[in-house]
Amino acid sequence: xxxxxxxxxxxxxxxxxxxxxLALALRESNADFRIxxxxxxxxxxxxxxxxxxxxxxxxxxxxxxxRDPTSPYSFLCYLQARGRLDAFVNLxxxxxxxxxxxxxxxxxAQQVADQIAYSNTVVGIxxxxxxxxxxxxxxxxxxxxxxxxxxQVRTRAVSLAxxxxxxxxxxxxxxxxxxxxxxLLPYLEAAQPAPGAxxxxxxxxxxxxxxxxxxxxxxxxxxxxxxMTAFGFLPADDTPFVNEVFAPGNVDAFYAMSPDMRAxxxxxxxxxxxxxxxxxxxxxxxxRTYREQVEGRRRLHLARLSRLVSAAPQQSGLELxxxxxxxGNIRRLGVDHLICGTGYEPVAxxxxxxxxxxALVHVDAGGKPALLxxxxxxxxxxxxxxxxxQGDCEQxxxxxxxxxxxxxxxxxxxxxxxLRRAADTGNSDYAETGT
Numbered sequence: 001x002x003x004x005x006x007x008x009x010x011x012x013x014x015x016x017x018x019x020x021x022l023a024l025a026l027r028e029s030n031a032d033f034r035i036x037x038x039x040x041x042x043x044x045x046x047x048x049x050x051x052x053x054x055x056x057x058x059x060x061x062x063x064x065x066x067r068d069p070t071s072p073y074s075f076l077c078y079l080q081a082r083g084r085l086d087a088f089v090n091l092x093x094x095x096x097x098x099x100x101x102x103x104x105x106x107x108x109a110q111q112v113a114d115q116i117a118y119s120n121t122v123v124g125i126x127x128x129x130x131x132x133x134x135x136x137x138x139x140x141x142x143x144x145x146x147x148x149x150x151x152q153v154r155t156r157a158v159s160l161a162x163x164x165x166x167x168x169x170x171x172x173x174x175x176x177x178x179x180x181x182x183x184l185l186p187y188l189e190a191a192q193p194a195p196g197a198x199x200x201x202x203x204x205x206x207x208x209x210x211x212x213x214x215x216x217x218x219x220x221x222x223x224x225x226x227x228m229t230a231f232g233f234l235p236a237d238d239t240p241f242v243n244e245v246f247a248p249g250n251v252d253a254f255y256a257m258s259p260d261m262r263a264x265x266x267x268x269x270x271x272x273x274x275x276x277x278x279x280x281x282x283x284x285x286x287x288r289t290y291r292e293q294v295e296g297r298r299r300l301h302l303a304r305l306s307r308l309v310s311a312a313p314q315q316s317g318l319e320l321x322x323x324x325x326x327x328g329n330i331r332r333l334g335v336d337h338l339i340c341g342t343g344y345e346p347v348a349x350x351x352x353x354x355x356x357x358x359a360l361v362h363v364d365a366g367g368k369p370a371l372l373x374x375x376x377x378x379x380x381x382x383x384x385x386x387x388x389x390q391g392d393c394e395q396x397x398x399x400x401x402x403x404x405x406x407x408x409x410x411x412x413x414x415x416x417x418x419l420r421r422a423a424d425t426g427n428s429d430y431a432e433t434g435t
Contacts, residue, residue, distance in 0.1 A: 208341025346392035
């Protein structure tokens with residue numbers, strides 16, 4: 001007879017910074033956990049690892065420091081391991097480059113490599129098939145595809161960190177000359193744009209601004225049209241008082257608000273993260289436009305208060321239809337490449353749930369899984385197995401939910417919730433070490 005599959009204490013779905021932070025926190029317990037990742041190796045926004053792009057958060061908001069400043073997995077410990085601590089101190093920099101922070105994340109992933117299963121795509125989550133009718137459901141079954149085969153693993157808890165997917169403008173055709181900023185670097189490497197190529201960049205946020213700057217820098221003869229619905233690139237509000245909206249301690253206050261108040265706070269402070277760019281890159285782009293005026297050679301063109309209506313593939317490029325949002329006039333713009341810095345949208349976790357599991361999951365007014373304060377999905381009392389959701393919970397836990405700012409503290413909260421539930425159900429095998 002086939003041997004029953006082992007029961008893990010926790011399965012993490014997706015190896016982004018969120019579940020990586022949780023894995024580091026779980027290192028401090030005896031929990032039997034695994035992180036499943038569909039990619040063959042760790043990677044975080046590789047398509048935007050531009051040479052000069054810096055992080056928008058300080059290095060102290062790494063995966064552990066705000067939870068445990070003495071952790072061996074901090075950014076400072078990473079620098080010491082890489083032999084660059086003294087040099088980094090001499091930089092007097094608070095924001096490392098995106099490439100260096102990505103290397104830090106890779107270094108962290110190496111510390112828990114024995115708990116990560118790469119090239120494993122989760123295709124579904126179900127209640128345990130042997131759960132008795134009317135009895136508590138204490139286990140979940142995670143179905144995953146690896147090497148062309150589908151198998152299943154059992155677990156007492158799951159942590160879903162499915163990340164975000166690029167959002168393309170409506171009505172944009174599937175064409176090899178069109179890409180999202182998420183794939184900018186691999187796209188440019190594959191497309192090999194000719195010198196003097198014409199680009200259009202759609203969007204007014206940080207990714208769009210960085211794409212514009214990169215395209216201008218990589219080819220001194222390229223022409224770039226920046227198309228945005230605002231009058232210009234809008235600055236992100238990262239002033240000290242407003243920036244406290246991302247403080248871990250404010251998650252309690254946000255969760256306690258009424259739904260209407262939460263929505264009002266999110267709308268009022270959307271300019272901390274959405275559709276905005278760092279003041280430094282805005283200033284650099286404006287200086288470039290002025291320099292071009294002095295030199296009498298315009299390469300950066302701003303289509304202000306405008307939106308992309310459609311893109312029609314042509315033999316020699318793309319014909320874009322750009323609408324003037326003030327007068328409603330539509331003009332044609334011919335380009336060779338279209339880059340869409342049009343943001344992202346969360347991947348819906350409920351798409352992985354079986355019908356039996358969906359029947360046990362409570363949803364909010366928008367149809368998303370309803371969450372408790374500890375990031376656990378609210379479920380029917382019969383479901384004792386825990387489902388934690390990281391990322392797509394801004395509507396209940398605040399603007400930091402999809403960002404790096406609160407990862408360290410959130411990982412500790414989920415770990416502590418998980419361990420408390422383990423103790424309550426008598427699963428002392430994976431109680432926290434030293435307690």
